[in-house]
Amino acid sequence: xxxxxxxxxxxxxxxxxxxxxxxxxxxxxxxxxxxxxxxxxxxxxxxxxxxxxxxxxxxxxxxxxxxxxxxxxxxxxxxxxxxxxxxxxxxxxxxxxxxxxxxxxxxxxxxxxxxxxxxxxxxxxxxxxxxxxxxxxxxxxxxxxxxxxxxxxxxxxxxxxxxxxxxxxxxxxxxxxxxxxxxxxxxxxxxxxxxxxxxxxxxxxxxxxxxxxxxxxxxxxxxxxxxxxxxxxxxxxxxxxxxxxxxxxxxxxxxxxxxxxxxxxxxxxxxxxxxxxxxxxxxxxxxxxxxxxxxxxxxxxxxxxxxxxxxxxxxxxxxxxxxxxxxxxxxxxxxx
Numbered sequence: 001x002x003x004x005x006x007x008x009x010x011x012x013x014x015x016x017x018x019x020x021x022x023x024x025x026x027x028x029x030x031x032x033x034x035x036x037x038x039x040x041x042x043x044x045x046x047x048x049x050x051x052x053x054x055x056x057x058x059x060x061x062x063x064x065x066x067x068x069x070x071x072x073x074x075x076x077x078x079x080x081x082x083x084x085x086x087x088x089x090x091x092x093x094x095x096x097x098x099x100x101x102x103x104x105x106x107x108x109x110x111x112x113x114x115x116x117x118x119x120x121x122x123x124x125x126x127x128x129x130x131x132x133x134x135x136x137x138x139x140x141x142x143x144x145x146x147x148x149x150x151x152x153x154x155x156x157x158x159x160x161x162x163x164x165x166x167x168x169x170x171x172x173x174x175x176x177x178x179x180x181x182x183x184x185x186x187x188x189x190x191x192x193x194x195x196x197x198x199x200x201x202x203x204x205x206x207x208x209x210x211x212x213x214x215x216x217x218x219x220x221x222x223x224x225x226x227x228x229x230x231x232x233x234x235x236x237x238x239x240x241x242x243x244x245x246x247x248x249x250x251x252x253x254x255x256x257x258x259x260x261x262x263x264x265x266x267x268x269x270x271x272x273x274x275x276x277x278x279x280x281x282x283x284x285x286x287x288x289x290x291x292x293x294x295x296x297x298x299x300x301x302x303x304x305x306x307x308x309x310x311x312x313x314x315x316x317x318x319x320x321x322x323x324x325x326x327x328x329x330x331x332x333x334x335x336x
Contacts, residue, residue: 001028001031001032001088001089001153002031002032002034002085002086002087002088002089002108003024003031003032003033003034003087003088003089003091003153003198004033004034004035004036004055004085004089004090004091004103005017005020005021005033005034005035005036005088005091005093005149006035006036006090006091006092006093006094006099006102006103006106007035007036007037007093007094007145008036008037008038008041008057008059008094008099008102009037009038009040009041009094009255009276010041010273011041011044011273011274011276012272012273012275012276012277013141013271014037014041014044014045014164015044015276015277015280016141016142016145016299017093017141017145018044018045018048018147018161018163018164018165018280019142019146019161019162019163019164020093020145020146020149021033021048021050021051021164021177022050022145022162022163022164023149023155023157023158023162024050024149024152024153024159025050026120026158027150027153027154027155027298028153028155028167032052032068032095033050033051033052034052034053034054034055034085034087035051035052035053035054035055036053036055036057036102036103036106037056037057038056038057038058038059038060039053039056039057039058039061039240040060040254041254042054042056043253043255043258044165044254044258044277045165046255047165047166047258048163048164048165048166049164049166049256050164050294052219053103055059055081055082057078057102058074058078059098059102062074062075069119074076077098079105081103082106083106083107085107086107086108086164086227087106087107087108088108088109088134089108089109089111089152089153090103090106090108090109090110090111091110091111091112091148091149091152092110092111092112092113092123092127093111093113093145093148093149094119095112095117095118095119095120095123096118096119096120096121096123097120097123097126099123100112100123100124100125100126100127101126103126109128109129110126110127110128111127111128111129111130111131111148111151111152112124112126112127112129112131112148112267113130113131113144113148114131114132114133116132116133117131117133117139117144118130118304122272129152131147131148131151131152132197133151135230138297140248140296140297140298140299142161142298142299142300143298149264151273160300161300162302163280163281163302165258165280165281167258167259167262167281168259168262169259169262169263170256170259170260170262170263171260171263172215172248172260172263174249175213175215180212180213180264180265181212181213181214181215181263181264181265182207182212182213182214182215182264182265182266182267182268182324183215183217183260183261183264183266183267183268183269184200184203184204184214184215184216184217184230184267184268184269185217185267185268185269185270185272185274185275185276185278186200186216186217186226186227186230186269186270187217187218187219187223187226187227187270187272188209188270188271188272191271191291192290192291192292193270193271193272193287193289193290193291194270194291195254195270195288195290195314195315196235196314197226197229197230197233199314199316199317199320200216200230201230201233201234201237202317202322203268203317203320203324204216204230204231204233204234204237204245204319205234205237205245206317207324208234208235208244208245209237211244212244212265213244213246214231214244214245214246215233215245215247215248215264216228216230216231216245216246216248217248217274218248218251219251220246220251222246224251227247227248228247230245230247231245231246231247252263257277258277258281261274261277261278261281261283261309262278262281262282262283264283265281265284265328265331266283266284266285266286266324266327266331267279267283267284267285267286268285268286268288268320268324269285269286269287270287270288270289270290271287271288271289271290271292272296274298275287279299279301279302279303279305280301280302281302282301282302282303283303284303284304284305284327284328284330284331285301285303285304285305285306285307285327286305286307286308286320286323286324286327287299287306287307287308288308288309288314288315288320289307289308289309289310289313289315290309290312290313290314290315291310291311291312292311293310293311294307294309294310295310303327303331304326304327304328304331305327306323306326306327308320308323314316
């Protein structure tokens, strides 16, 4: 069986879709699975040994320069490469008109979400086979994706989601000594999902007092300014151990991020893609929800996991602190 998964973005959504690979291979051993994904997130899918071929899509880059001859040539070559394979099933997990049109370029019957569960109402017009389900677009992503692929390929998903990422942990060279470190993901593209800076500072100081290095991650100039400001405030707290707090000295590539997240003792973060990536590689994680609801995600982690807060409800520092201690303790508990 040859299957093409179309899940192009975003980072968190790609992570949420990963369990379908394990499901397919459990139901159809020997199946060949290809995955079409935006080039920015291709390293996530490459880290799954069950995916035969990753097909990077550069649509965002192509749109900016489609008037150029070299870009149009790259597009034609990409399309020819995609159509060189014939699939038993092409499955669009994205649920957008854009993703449906791209999926139609591939050779094979196209399966997609129902009218009720597709993210854009017109997307199902382009599917040869539309799923009939009571699930809506507001339902949690992981079970929706698993159910769609299971329906398309004729099996029932079983057990908890298995993300299947295989990679080595890597402690950043710029961290002092051999101290364990906690990644703090304070940044997100949507301001309504932020946690108050004063609460981040209090949490960082509590962690640093335990001799745990606190690393504030960032991905752009504005986030770097915020990360450096928070790290400086943590270092200003009482006790020499607080000097372990710092902002990451540079923005990592995604492949590097996965290894650094895998090497962390724990990750505490707002509702953002890196948080789910950390949880998918098995790192103990605490999710802080402030402008979105955990009920719309219902994420099942590969490691210890706690989610706190809700839309319009910022969790207290003590609650996040206790949850962090709980996942750290659980990660050291013998597994029976």
